Amino acid sequence: MLMAKITYITHENEKHTIEVQNGLTVMEGAVQNDIPGIDADCGGGMACATCHVYVKEDWFNKIPKKEDGEDDMLDMAFEPKTNSRLSCQIVVSDEIDGLEVNIPSKQA
């Protein structure tokens, strides 16, 4: 099974590095491994903005771009920044092995 290492950094600066199966989303990797701070209330439907993460600048440009609608949802996220993404929209693959995301202080 192909896996990629994803590092989730909580607001308290705790690092959780998890092997997430390719094809899952960064949100699913967090939820399945009980990473605190990612709520994902709508279950990945890009309908709630509660799986919001910040992606480090160099990675932000490397991962697949936002599709229609993601920015609309990010308008509603808690403290969105220019490097904000919804983690349910980032699909895990070999290309993003080593990705680091920061979790905001809260989701709402």
Next chain:
Amino acid sequence: MNKTDALIIGAGPTGLFTAHQLKLIGLDCEIVDNLDKIGGQCIELYPDKPIYDIPAVPECTGEELTNNLISQLKPFDIKFHLTERVEEVKKEDTNWLVKTSSGNTFLTPNVIIAGGVGSFEPRKFAPKECEQFENKSLFYSVKDKSIFNGKTVSIFGGGDSALDWAIELSKDCKINLIHRRDEFRGAKATVDKMQELVKSGKINLFTKYQMANANGDQRLESIDIKHDNNEIKNLKTDYVLGFFGLIMQLGPIANWGLNLYKKTIEVDTEKFETNQKGIYAVGDICNYPGKLKLILSGFHEGALAARACFKLARPNEKYRFEFTTTSSNLLKRLGKKE
């Protein structure tokens, strides 16, 4: 005081079908929902998104599903209490005494929580300083627009609510419109109209800015807004409006003495009863081994919880299982037979 056989909290698909099942087996029920309309997440979050996994319905949108469920309830008389949140659930002898945010009270042996991921509440500003001005000079919805006449109003958001109010209030107020990016997600005609008002000086537009601070002693005096490049601007303002959509919060449910797991309520899989006798949880909000957050699972859970309600609402009668195809009792209730 309303007396009913069962009170359903939540008018989403699961709550609606649970009502159908209760009425079908001859019980009364009423439904409370914090939203101003029927349909729950299906209407609030994804009215236009197609759903493909409702049995025997190859494809339908959240809105179509809701409308079909409402029309399935047509034979029955069900009282809806919208824009009301259940605040308190207290034991009174063999019944539950339920109080809502509008002061309505219910006495019922059965409370069915079909609350999705909780009740929808407005999303709020991030800075803590904003809280002290909430409902005084900072609002997340408009109840009486006349209070803004002749004042400076700073409106945050990029959707239709923010744009509509910016346009409407620009007639009688000085408007600052602040949004975190250049693109607006409102309807194109509304965005165009707003841009016109910006050109004619009726609206001051600040994009790539977000709320950084709210200042004032008793009254709000000004706000600081922060650009993506960290530059801070101070705007004098009398009022602030924030339109960031809705978020689901578990809210008062957390205080009712139920066993919770994360944001869900633990239930058994026979009656979908919680650790409190006569309080059930169905749909996305319930949790048990193997739970799937699918609409079809909510329907099943509601059907079983409804049968469990029968025992408490009609302690001296015996529930008999019947099919709608053949039972004259059920057909009468459905209005298909005299």
